[in-house]
Amino acid sequence: MLTNFKHKIIALSIVIACINSSCKSTAEHSQKGKSVILKEKNFKHYVDYFNTMEDENLKFAIPNDSAWAWMEKNIPLFECPQQNFEEIYYFRWWSARKHIKKTPQGFAITEFLVDRSYADKYNMISCALGHHINEFRWVHDPKYIEQDVHLWYRGNDGKPMKKLRTFSSWTADALYNRYLVNKDEKFLLDMYPDLFAEYIAWEEDRQRKDGLFWQFDVKDGMEESLSGARKLRNARPTINSYMFGNAVALSKIAAMKGDKAGEIVFKARAAVLQQLVETKLWNQKSEFFETLTEKDTLAQVREAIGFIPWYFNLPEKGKGFEKAWEQIKDEKGFSAPFGLTTAERRSPRFRTHGTGTCEWDGAIWPFASSQTLTALANVLNNYNQNFVAKTDYFKQMDLYVQSQYYRGKPYLGEYLDETTGYWLMGDRERSRYYNHSTFNDLVITGLVGLRPRVDEKIEVNPLIPQEKWDWFCLDNVLYHGNIITILWDKTGEKYKKGKGFRIFKNGKEIATSEKLERVISE
Structure with missing residues (x-):
């Protein structure tokens, strides 16, 4: 089915590789925003406290x-x-900033602060690149993430780093989503040949005859899962969803470039993967997306990776797939006292065979939590369903917040016990400040609800239940070159701008509502 496109794509890649990639990066043009409501000085005390928590x-x-000083200018x-x-x-x-590393080739962003033996140059590991892009797209100065991306794709004498494809990735999707925030078409089009070539490379060594992609669970960054192992070539919901997201992004980038052939080819790629995931990875009995094993049988266990298709809005609307989300409310499913587990708790194999350093057989990982919460926000924004609501999103965000403490202090590590909240590698140096998840992107796009769009309308759909907070404000958001301010003030007394929900663009009010609800400015 897919091989019909092979020769066309290879030919296109040769043409596209000839595109002049010398476009000047916007990383050279740092922009400093100006908050409208909130004052930077009122939040400095957090950083003063964080700085006292450790010997650096x-x-x-x-x-x-x-x-x-960095945060004041950038966040x-x-x-x-x-x-x-x-x-x-x-x-x-504060912790993400720790991972910015200056190299002879520009800035890099690391996953671990301590050196890892399997990392590439400058201790870079590609597994978390999609998370880094989604989080850093809200940083005002673009040079950090842009130079990091350039390092990955051109840091090896103009070629990709040797370990770029050590792990599955959704980089094309993440970079397109970054474009929806900053509208930097030049940077995105300059990356198109690199992303195009990467997609072809994944097809060459990870695509099965039926068109699905296979991956070792360790190369998904999720070793010793209930459905896989380090050496099993399973068709997992992860890599197949990632490749769908990348194909959709590449089709949109091709359209921006005026490359009609590339647009058609990648749209077709995405359509085929969507159909394959829906028909081959959906278990009708469990009503869940599951791993397809080497033996072409479903794994018969629900894992958090079954939510990842919604991270990319892959499941078609109106077909009932959203029923899978009932499992986040079920204590026999994924609902635990400290968040969402990585495997269903009812499984007799739950928390039975993790390696002791990377346990994806049920423990809670911020990596997975942030993917699931991104997917859940997409369900609540883009699907008409009755299985989950704002209250479910807020509950899980609340638990995600509660989980990021260790011995009474803010902490971010690799994974934690689902019932006690105890960080299972919390005393190991490698685990501290583990940069393999998002949080602030979830606050901005999910909780507060700024939904990036390609047009100039401002869409905000807060996933905060009406009765939870009497007020909140997100300010100094650099979006499409403008400063966006979003606030809720139940009584009008907190911010003195009137009662209700308000959106400002460069200090000018552009939309209001009496309730916490979706608002789209014209």
Whole structure:
């Protein structure tokens, strides 16, 4: 089915590779926004506290004593009445900043602060690249993520780094979503030949005869899962959803470029993968997307990776696939005291055979939690269904916040016990500040609900239940070159801008509502 396109795609890749990739990066043009409602100085105390929590044994491009100066220039500001939400928001920017590393070839962003034997140059690991792009797209100065991406794709004498494809990735999708925030068409089109070539390379060594992609669970960054193993070539919901997302993104980038043939080819790629995932990875009995084993039988176990198709809006609407989301509310499913487990709790194999350092047989990972919460926000925004609601999203975000503490202090690590909240590698140096998830992107696009769009309308759909908070404000968001401010003030007394829900663009009010509901400015 897919091989009919092979020769056309190879020919196209040769043509596209000849495109001049010398476009000037917007990384050279740092922009500083200006908050409208919130004052930066009111949040500095968080960073002062974070700096006292540790002896800074590892320092890179922006050490702790420069952290606030960097944050003040680069991040959206957030305020809410639930102090732990606010604290973890600033903690996540503070910890993400630790991973910015200056190299002879530009800035890199790491996953671990300590060196890992399987990393590429500069301790870079590609597994978390999609997370890094989605989180850093909200940083005002674009040079950090742009230079990191250029390093990955051109840092090996103009060629990709040797370990770029060590792990499955959704980079094309993430870069297109970044474009929806900053509208930097030049950077995206310049990356098109690189992303195109990467897609073809994945087809050459990871595509099965039926068109699905296979992957070892360790190369998904999810070793020793209930459905797989380090050496089993299973067709997993992860890589197949990633490749669908990448194909959709590449079709849109091709359309932007005026490459009609590329647009058609990648649309077809996406359509085929959508059909294959829906027919071959959906278990009618369990009503869930599952791993297809080497023996072409479904794994017969629900895992959090079965939610990933919605990260890319893959499942077709109106076919009942959304019923899978009931499992996040079921204590026998994925619902646990400290968040969402990586495998269903009813399984007799739950938490039975993890390796002791990477347990994907049920423990909670921020990596998976952030993917599932992104997918859940898509369901609540883009699907007409009655299985989950705003209350479910807020509950899981609340648990995600609560989980990011260790011995009473903000903490981010690899994975934790689902019932006690205890970080299972919390005392190991490698686990501290594990940069393999998103949080602030979830606050901005999910909780507060700014939904990036290709047009110039501002769409905000907060997933905060009406009765939860009397006020909140997200300010200094650099979006399409403008500063966006979003606030809710139940009484009008907190921000003195009137009662209700309000959106401002460069300080000018552009939309209002009496309720916390979806608002789209004209």
